[in-house]
Amino acid sequence: MAPVIEARALTKMYGDTIAVDHVTLSVEKGALFGLLGPNGSGKTTMIKVLTGQTRQSAGSATVLGIDVEHDPIGVREHVGIIPEQETPPSFLTATEYLDFVGAIRKIPDVQKKADGWFDLLEFDDQRDVLCKDLSRGTRQKLMFTQAFLHRPSLALIDEPLINFDPIMQRKVKDFLIGYVKEGNTIFISTHILDIAEEICSEFAILNRGTLLFTGTVAELKARDQHLDDFFLSLVRADRHV
Numbered sequence: 001m002a003p004v005i006e007a008r009a010l011t012k013m014y015g016d017t018i019a020v021d022h023v024t025l026s027v028e029k030g031a032l033f034g035l036l037g038p039n040g041s042g043k044t045t046m047i048k049v050l051t052g053q054t055r056q057s058a059g060s061a062t063v064l065g066i067d068v069e070h071d072p073i074g075v076r077e078h079v080g081i082i083p084e085q086e087t088p089p090s091f092l093t094a095t096e097y098l099d100f101v102g103a104i105r106k107i108p109d110v111q112k113k114a115d116g117w118f119d120l121l122e123f124d125d126q127r128d129v130l131c132k133d134l135s136r137g138t139r140q141k142l143m144f145t146q147a148f149l150h151r152p153s154l155a156l157i158d159e160p161l162i163n164f165d166p167i168m169q170r171k172v173k174d175f176l177i178g179y180v181k182e183g184n185t186i187f188i189s190t191h192i193l194d195i196a197e198e199i200c201s202e203f204a205i206l207n208r209g210t211l212l213f214t215g216t217v218a219e220l221k222a223r224d225q226h227l228d229d230f231f232l233s234l235v236r237a238d239r240h241v
């Protein structure tokens with residue numbers, strides 16, 4: 001079976017800056033894949049290219065078999081996306097925003113589907129509040145809801161847990177683990193190595209736009225190695241190259 005995500009020598013330049021430098025990786029169906037890397041290493045840029053939000057400078061990528069350069073709208077139709085630090089429109093309520101997303105994505109019974117999310121993420125009492133007046137964490141709950149309303153077989157999430165309290169983190173981690181068990185695929189970027197170690201099946205380490213490593217968390221565990229030690233040693237060694 002073809003990988004769900006396949007990037008071949010994917011490269012993105014912003015002027016003279018190489019944000020992503022010839023990255024080749026593939027993500028198989030059912031993976032909970034963690035893209036790790038220091039600040040500015042290219043994680044967000046990689047997600048933007050893979051979701052058709054920005055165009056690569058060189059190389060190619062397919063997502064769900066769709067070429068991201070030739071059909072970025074096709075990719076965005078099929079996947080769930082939570083961009084980095086994104087917030088829902090300030091002038092809509094949570095319910096209105098989900099109606100809006102439901103209309104664009106042509107989701108039947110959108111409010112019934114949304115009810116399940118209001119319950120799961122415990123923000124039913126905020127459904128008629130304008131997004132500008134929601135707390136940061138509640139806005140992230142709404143971003144989660146919009147990404148999963150159409151039950152995408154693949155979701156790409158830039159820093160999924162950063163705004164959540166420990167109770168919500170547990171819920172969302174359990175949700176993500178359950179979602180991939182159903183045969184879906186999740187691609188996250190994160191700085192939080194403990195979370196990656198706990199929930200990811202596979203991971204990749206980016207540094208200065210270059211892929212330093214891809215492997216499975218199980219391999220590390222079998223070697224009795226912690227992800228944070230492994231990450232720090234690889235990134236530090238790369239700094240001295």
Ligand SMILES: Nc1ncnc2c1ncn2[C@@H]1O[C@H](COP(=O)(O)OP(=O)(O)OP(=O)(O)O)[C@@H](O)[C@H]1O
Nearest residue numbers: 014017018019037038039040041042043044045046
């Ligand atoms: N729109 C842009 N215009 C110019 N340079 C950019 C732009 N977006 C990102 N960059 C640069 O590309 C590089 C990679 O940035 P990116 O945001 O992808 O990193 P990141 O790994 O997501 O970082 P962080 O962990 O801080 O979120 C950085 O050098 C950044 O300054």
Ligand SMILES: [Mg+2]
Nearest residue numbers: 043044045084
């Ligand atoms: Mg980022």
